[in-house]
Amino acid sequence: MPAIVSDHRVHTPSDVDDALRFLADHRDEGWRPLAGGTDVMVGIYRDHTGGQRWLNLSRLQAPLAGIRREDDLIRIGALATMADLRKSSLLAAACPLIGQAAAVVGATQVQNRATVGGNIVNGSPAGDTLPVWLALDAELELASTRGRRQVPYEQFMTGYRRTVLESDELLTAILFRPRSDERLRMYFRKVAPRAAQGISKLVFAAIAGLEDGYLHEVRLAFGSMGPTTIRARAAEQLAEGKPPSLSLVEKAAETLARDLTPIDDHRSTADYRHRVARNLVREFLAGNLGDHIPAAR
């Protein structure tokens, strides 16, 4: 056992108010939320990091792990686990991409512990659920003793493992508008070295509407293609309002490089990532939507 584990300090609040008060009283002392621990523990034991301070959220599951409809929105508590996401019939109906993404986060033993809030706050560009929140235009609810604020997921990540979460704030929920309209097309794909529990070379989540043969509200969201999760805005704008013809699909794929900035690293190369991203966008726009291309157009 590395001696370093002794240096960590842990505080376990009994409810959300207690947690927020503690964070407010100990602002800037470096307390970080500890949810399922599946990333935190790897960091501590592989990298031998010590001396950290953890706000253990394990007693806040009752208020913070629920998945429910709230008016026109779906609300996912930040402590819902990947297994909860995978098994939720409410989420399967509201957006099947969520369950698909949750099912590829590690294996079941990890999915039983890993939380959606942890995946988001951890801020890794390789987080498997993250492009889904981007494609869904999801909002995050951040709570502190100063009140609650809602931040679009797209504005949450500001850089590699950097977020707008203040040191006295907790992520409490993810909110999004359910997408059960049959005219919507959705796509999720994780590309990793093997089928089970690899770390992503890239992740892609996409949603688009198709009305009268024309694309609208196109969302092409990527993970591991830059320091943050990222939307391919140029390609989205190119596709917006147009029919998904083969020439459009090609143009959209070639436009991806304007937004995507992958790197060479131990998991893949920038070149390979670009090539796969183009293929995934082709498959989404042409393959998934191809049935709806009017024959005479």
Add this chain to the structure above:
Amino acid sequence: MSERTTIRFTLNGHAVEVSAPPMQRLLDVLRETCGLTGAKNGCGEGDCGACTVLVDGIAVVSCLVPVIQIDGAEIRTVESLAQGDCLHPLQQAFLERDGTQCGSCASGFLMTACSHLEHGGDTSDAELRAALSGVLCRCTGYNRVLEAVQQAAEGAGHHAGDRL
């Protein structure tokens, strides 16, 4: 400095109390403090599944669980399966179908399968492969493991009184 916390939990049916650093791995507490070495220390990163135990009936990789988070929980390890000389149906099936070779992954497979079957999990090839995909075997291969779990599940179906 060595901040330690007192943690109380149920381990294989017995109440235990340990004093440990709060971020110590559950795996280390089980192996070093409690003396139960059935859960194996493999990759330490949640990939190999050799350290799988059940926390409140749910399969988790104990290398990624800080012990502070199991206060009040019910932990079951592979040591809980056999009752004296009487093997658990899963263990018996692993024995009969050669589901284990070097043994490093066996407790991980047994506990993962145990949780899957106790929760009424599907035993079709595809579902079972997905359920067991978090345990890596480097010698015997996966087919015999799959067959053993299916045999145990069928046996339990035939004998309603069995412990599965």
